[in-house]
Amino acid sequence: MPRIYLSPSTQEYNPYVGGGNEEYYMNLVADAMQPYLTASGIEYVRNDPLKTVGNSVRQSNREGVDFHLAIHSNASPQASSGKNRGVQIYYYANSQASERAAEIFARNYRKIYPIPDLVRTVPTTVLYELVNTRAPAVLIETAYHDNEEDAMWIRENIGEIAENLSLSTAEYLGVTFRQPSPERTGRVITRETPLNLRSRPSTSSEILAKIPKGTDIPIIGQDGKWYLTRYNGIQGYVDGDYIEIV
Numbered sequence: 001m002p003r004i005y006l007s008p009s010t011q012e013y014n015p016y017v018g019g020g021n022e023e024y025y026m027n028l029v030a031d032a033m034q035p036y037l038t039a040s041g042i043e044y045v046r047n048d049p050l051k052t053v054g055n056s057v058r059q060s061n062r063e064g065v066d067f068h069l070a071i072h073s074n075a076s077p078q079a080s081s082g083k084n085r086g087v088q089i090y091y092y093a094n095s096q097a098s099e100r101a102a103e104i105f106a107r108n109y110r111k112i113y114p115i116p117d118l119v120r121t122v123p124t125t126v127l128y129e130l131v132n133t134r135a136p137a138v139l140i141e142t143a144y145h146d147n148e149e150d151a152m153w154i155r156e157n158i159g160e161i162a163e164n165l166s167l168s169t170a171e172y173l174g175v176t177f178r179q180p181s182p183e184r185t186g187r188v189i190t191r192e193t194p195l196n197l198r199s200r201p202s203t204s205s206e207i208l209a210k211i212p213k214g215t216d217i218p219i220i221g222q223d224g225k226w227y228l229t230r231y232n233g234i235q236g237y238v239d240g241d242y243i244e245i246v
Contacts, residue, residue: 009071054128113143186216187216188211
């Protein structure tokens with residue numbers, strides 16, 4: 001079974017126009033990719049958003065994965081802040097496999113990005129995460145988060161972006177892309193207090209919302225006992241000990 005390393009941005013200090021930040025939204029994309037990867041028979045290892053890109057590279061190399069995917073969004077220099085749109089898919093210039101992967105990702109991404117002509121591949125020999133990973137790697141700048149239209153497009157298309165990146169991953173690895181099983185529904189069965197919706201599958205992660213007892217929520221993924229779900233437009237994780245599948 002092929003294995004990949006998912007490396008969404010750890011840059012919480014890069015704000016989005018209208019709120020949120022790069023780390024938050026790119027981790028939502030990675031979250032939403034997981035059911036597609038699992039359904040397609042692709043194992044994945046995930047980076048720790050609290051650690052650095054150096055940690056991500058070292059973990060990817062230790063795991064001996066077949067492919068490394070870094071997921072980011074872009075920002076313009078201060079002089080042109082908010083004025084640019086588009087998608088850059090970086091690959092290591094000295095790797096034919098990395099270049100092939102980038103071309104696959106670009107071709108597929110043009111089908112969903114509003115301005116297909118602005119999706120391009122970019123060779124590099126300086127991006128740390130591409131130069132230092134042993135596995136073929138690409139880094140996609142999914143759109144410009146300092147541009148109002150691009151930032152809104154990312155927010156409104158998390159699921160479509162995730163599906164598209166998963167499709168490209170499967171194509172690069174030479175496996176059949178499969179849709180995940182239909183969503184299940186879970187019901188919150190806390191005693192009296194609401195259930196915390198968290199940013200990561202951990203009791204130490206940020207609380208994004210509180211879900212009242214008796215609320216039905218969609219189950220869109222799973223990480224151990226934690227369920228990935230959405231509530232009031234916010235995607236996050238809930239403790240499965242307090243969920244009944246209905």
